[in-house]
Amino acid sequence: MPERTTTSRRRRRLLRGASAILALAGIAAYAVVQYESGSRARPHCEARGADPEDGPHSLTPAQAANAATIAAVGNSRGLPERAVTIALATAMQESSLRNLDHGHLDSLGLFQQRPSMGWGDEQQVRDPVYAANAFYTKLLEIPAYEELELTVAAQEVQRSAFPDEYAKHEGNATLLSGPLTGRAPAAFTCVTDNDPTPADPELLRERLEEEFNGRASVEPRDGDGFELTVTLEPAGGEADGSPGWELSHWLVAQAGTLGVAEVVHDGRRWLSARSDEGWRTAEGNAADSGASGDSGDSGGNSLETVRISLIPSTE
Structure with a gap:
């Protein structure tokens, strides 16, 4: 009986060792495939600040593309970085930088603009370029908007039921606006x-x-x-x-x-x-x-x- 018990234990140890080797081999093979095929992480984007403690702020590729569009429109209008930061923070709050096909009442798009309130028709407010331009046009109507607190400037445009919520996005919006306006390289x-x-x-x-x-x-x-x-x-x-x-x-x-x-x-x-x-x-x-x-x-x-x-x- 002792001999059989010892033999069984040896077999179990050998099986566990073989299983571990196979698992390690599988992990190694997966790593090689991932390395040779390109990216080794899920698709995402990051913005970083000059201070290592600032960020990174991570986004999905769709969010990043919308943020870049908002910035490009603002830049091309010759607006200061502050305007882009306000627009990005607003879209972060209203839609999480997603071009939504739904919202409260008839709100749609990146900024949840309402066709019934004169922002444009449904197709227009779901066009990121149109929506960004519409936001900036309203922002420019606010006297000295650059000097206002971000949440105040955003609320003057949006007339939200939750006017204080824009402020919580200011840090991440600032991280994004630096590179997307070209101020912060790489x-x-x-x-x-x-x-x-x-x-x-x-x-x-x-x-x-x-x-x-x-x-x-x-x-x-x-x-x-x-x-x-x-x-x-x-x-x-x-x-x-x-x-x-x-x-x-x-x-x-x-x-x-x-x-x-x-x-x-x-x-x-x-x-x-x-x-x-x-x-x-x-x-x-x-x-x-x-x-x-x-x-x-x-x-x-x-x-x-x-x-x-x-x-x-x-x-």
Whole structure:
């Protein structure tokens, strides 16, 4: 009997050891597949502040794309960063930066604007560019809005039943507005899906034209139109961020839907296939977030120029 018990124990130990080895092998194989296929984390975006204790603020790709649109519209109107921060905080409260098809009574879209209250028809208020423009137009009617507390300025536009709720989003909205207005370089990045969307160069041109109000010009670098140089003119007015970083962060925010494979500007490179690594120096070393890097042939040749590569169609 003792011999059988000892043998059984040995067998159980061997089985447990084999199971552990198989489990470790499975984990290793999964890690290799994830590494070779690109991103190793779920798709998401992050904005970081200059202070390591500030942030990061994480968003879904859809939220990030809407935030970038709101910022692009404000920038292109020549508005100060404060206006963009107010708009972002308002949309965070009203819709969590989602383009909603429902809301209280007839409220719709990013800002929960009501067609019955003169904001526009249902299709218009669910158009992020239209909705952002409508918000900024109302904001500009408020005297000295830049000097008001954020929640007061937002409430003057929205007339919400919960006027104090906007204030809680001010910190995250400020983190977002810095990079999305181009003031904070390499401070916004996204991790994309491992199954990227093929690009439509014409759709990209249309989106650039609409969201930047004619400020963007596109030049092809190859015959297929998937290698491009995009130049964004300064907005003027009170918008004083770097146009190149404004555009670069917008492209990263829209990468998942527009099929952006690579963005290169000011000595920094973002790659969709290695998007979990964020912004890197163009030579391939990891770049510190917030550093401007060395400009040169590897990046844009000016503060307004960005080189991009798009994911070709498989058709």
